[in-house]
Amino acid sequence: MGSMLERKLTITVMMGGPSAEREVSLRSGLGVAAALRSRGHRVHELDPAEPGWVLPEGTDVVFLALHGAYGEDGTVQAELEKLGVPYTGCGPEASRVGFNKILSKQRFVAAGVPTPRYMVIERPEAAWPVGWEPPLIVKPARQGSSLGLQLVEDRADWPRALAEAWRYDTCLLVEEKVTGRECTVGLLGDQILPISEVRLKQGLYDYHTKYTPGAAEYLCPAPWDEITAERIRTAARAAFDAIGGRDYGRVDIIVRPDGLPVVLEVNTLPGMTPTSALPRAARAAGITYEDLCERMIALAWQRSGKSAGTGRTSREPLRC
Secondary structure, three states: OOOOOOOEEEEEOOOOOOOHHHHHHHHHHHHHHHHHHHHHEEEEEEOOOOOOOOOOOOOOOOEEEEOOOOOOOOHHHHHHHHHOOOEEEHHHHHHHHOOOOOHHHHHHHOOOOOOOEEEEOOOOOOOOOOOOOOOOOEEEEEOOOOOOOOEEEHHHHHHHHHHHHHHHOOEEEEEEHHHOEEEEEEEEEEOOOEEEEEOOOOOOOOOHHOOOOOOOOOOOOOOHHHHHHHHHHHHHHHHHOOOOOOOOEEEEEOOOOOOOEEEEEEEOOOOOOOOOOHHHHHHHOOOOOOHHHHHHHHHHHHOOOOOOOEEEEOOOOOOO
C-alpha cells in the first residue's frame, strides 16, 4: 500500500514530553522520524519537555508521538488547535476522554459498549468495596501504558494496591477482573486492522510486560473464528466511536470464554516502537511501518483541507 501524500511535507515529530512515559515516547518518535525521512519528507524532532516550545519554521503537519499526560490527555492537541497547524490523531475532547478511564467508561456504558463492572476510588485509605469479591483490578484513572496497574487477588492486598496506584493519580478506577483471551485491535481510518492476541508468559499486561521483548507472545492475525472476530471488530469500532475518536487508535479487549468481547480501554496515541501493537497489526495487513507513518500524516493533512494546496506560507515560527 503506497503513500497517500502527493507532495513532500515539512513534518515536526513531537516526542518525549513531561510524562512518565517519556522514554517510550522518545523511542516511538525516533522510529517515526526515521520512517518519514526515508520517504523524502523534511522532518524536525521536537521534545516539548518544558513550556514555551516553538514549532520549527514552515511546519506543515505535526506527528504526535507523545504518550501519557500532556501528550494524550488533550492538552497538546488544544495548543496545536490554537496554532492552527494540523496534527495526527484524535482531537482535544476525544483525547481527554480516552485518556481518562472513568470518562471512557461512562461513554462506553452510555453507548451500550460491553465493559467490566467498575467503581471509582478517590481516597487512598478507602475500605474494601461492599458487594465486591476478589480478584479486582486497580488502575490510575489518568495514565497510559498500564502504569500503576494492580491486581488484587486477596483482600489483604487491597491497601498495598491502592497505595501503589495512588503514586500515579489521585483518582483510581476499580474493575472486576474479567477472565478470557486478551486482544488488541488497531483502527486506521476506515480500516480495522487484523486482531492481535496477547498471551502473557506470566503476570499482568502491565508497563513492564508491554515494553519488555519476550515478556508476552503476540499472535497477529489471532486465531479467532469469524463470528467471534466480527464481534471483536464491532466492539472495537463502537468503543472508538463512543469517545469521538478519529484517524487511528487502538482498543484493548478481553474475550470471555463464552465468546463475548468486553472493552477495557481506548488508546488514542498508540505506541509506535518496534514492539508496539499497532505497527505489528499494520504489518499483518500488508502495511509497512513507513506506509503506516505516512498514512497517519495523510489523514491529518487531508482533514486540514490543505492537501490540495502548498501548506503554510507564513515564515513566522509557531509558538506555544
